Amino acid sequence: MVQAAKTAATREALGPTLVRLAREGLDVVAVDADLGVSTTAAGFGKEFPDRFITVGVAEQNLVGVAAGLAAAGKIAFASSFAVFLPGHCFDQVRMAIAQPGLNVKLVASHGGVVTGEDGASAQAIEDLSLMLSLPTFRVIVPADVVETAQAIEAAARNYGPFYIRTGRPKVPVIYDDSYRFELGKAHLLRPGSDVTVTAIGVMVHVALAAAELLAGEGIDCRVLNMASLRPLDEEAVLAAAAETGAIVTVEDHYVHGGLGSLVSQTVAKAQPVPMAFVGTERFGTSGKWDELLRHFDLTPERIAREVRGVIARKSG
């Protein structure tokens, strides 16, 4: 199930998946705000020009139009960069989609500091926090292109608002075609009993590398891909707490309001254990994406350090 060598950007899944779903007969339509090439939604527009709507650089309008399409019965996809969607149109997302619970799927690319050279303005470190503040939204951060395609399909086939965060750089493809994404289920990538490392998006392969590193020290590390942030797999989180006794969360996002906050709230309710949180703590900067992972200390070595720390804090 787990492979390595191949790389692909998670954003590459959008256009091809929409084309496939439309061919299968789903009433999907897509709206994009002058970033259709980057988000790959334009690929859907090539195949289905009458179901692809461009609105120019106008994210508030993008969201309003998508909401209207959904209210008229369409499965409406809207795409842009994660800094602009939801950042540039948050009230529109809240009022036009979230409160009425309309059937709109926001697919936002360029999440996190791995966006790279564009710098702080283009690097979304707050999008998950914003989206998780809207109770009706389901929020998914896939780890690779295979999982992204399946998450998009799940969003299309399940009524209601979805937010899917994708990324710009080509990252290792973790899954092969036998993988099945399940809404609300964590995916166990590596069994382990000493500690759990749970990660999302681009950080999943970094977490796997950390587990490899720790195995060399005799630390048996469970790795959970928590792509489905909402609904969250509380059962898997609580099992991780009970069975491994310590948890480290890893995300390319501000440490507040994302994966770390969700997991710690879940753990605190029923099964408190030592935790550590790996994420960004300040706005981004220009640089190559892999350089930036080092710059912001989002590395296997850092995760390993945090793992040793939480293990040391275990009471038993």
Next chain:
Amino acid sequence: MPSTEAPTTHDLQATARRVRRDIIRMTAAAQSGHPAGSLSCTDLLVAVYFGGILRHDPANPFWPERDRFVFSKGHATPAYYAVLAEAGYFPTDELLTFRTLGSRLQGHTVMGNPPGVEMSAGALGMGLSFSLGLALAARMDRAPHRVYCMLSDGDCNEGQTWEAAMASAHHRVDNLTAIVDYNHIQNDGFSDYTRYSGDGDRDRVGGWVLDSGYTVKGAHPGAGRGGPQGAGRLMVRAKGLDSSLRSE
């Protein structure tokens, strides 16, 4: 104090050529950036900075009476940084650090970084409101300086730009000039979401007037023809000059 010598057309064209070369060097070295949108606004920027329009002093970037230049199309940093370096705000050597880790020359503009950059941009549509704030503050302070704001087509797609345009007219702001780099090209190709040329209603939206008598000394739109993606854009850039709007 700003220099008052009037440059010749020849000087301005030579400057624009150097800026264009810098744009290509910077984006080639970074292997990223926005060369097309940068080449597109080069003549406009050169005209503003070197053609006797902007009152500024690169040796004293925080001079309180300087005219404010707000660069709303914050993705076109190669042109903007090259012009600022050319004007003497920072050494041209630094240009090749563009978009690298640790550089002051970020992919999109960061306020004060380097000094001379008046606003953080990179999310389109925000520049004219900010400029209006600067212009209103100047009026409150009875300060003589003007505010210039350079906008792209993408900026003008955003509703906020038109909110700012209407508010400017409502407040009868007369120390603000918007310059639109009307090149008809956006990320996903040619576009015309915003119809503000010719006799479009938007020329007069909220009481703005099209200042077609606006002359950009010497920086004829045909100047400095060049750059890989520049060819088809020079002609439409002429419209950019015509589309300079001045609020009265």
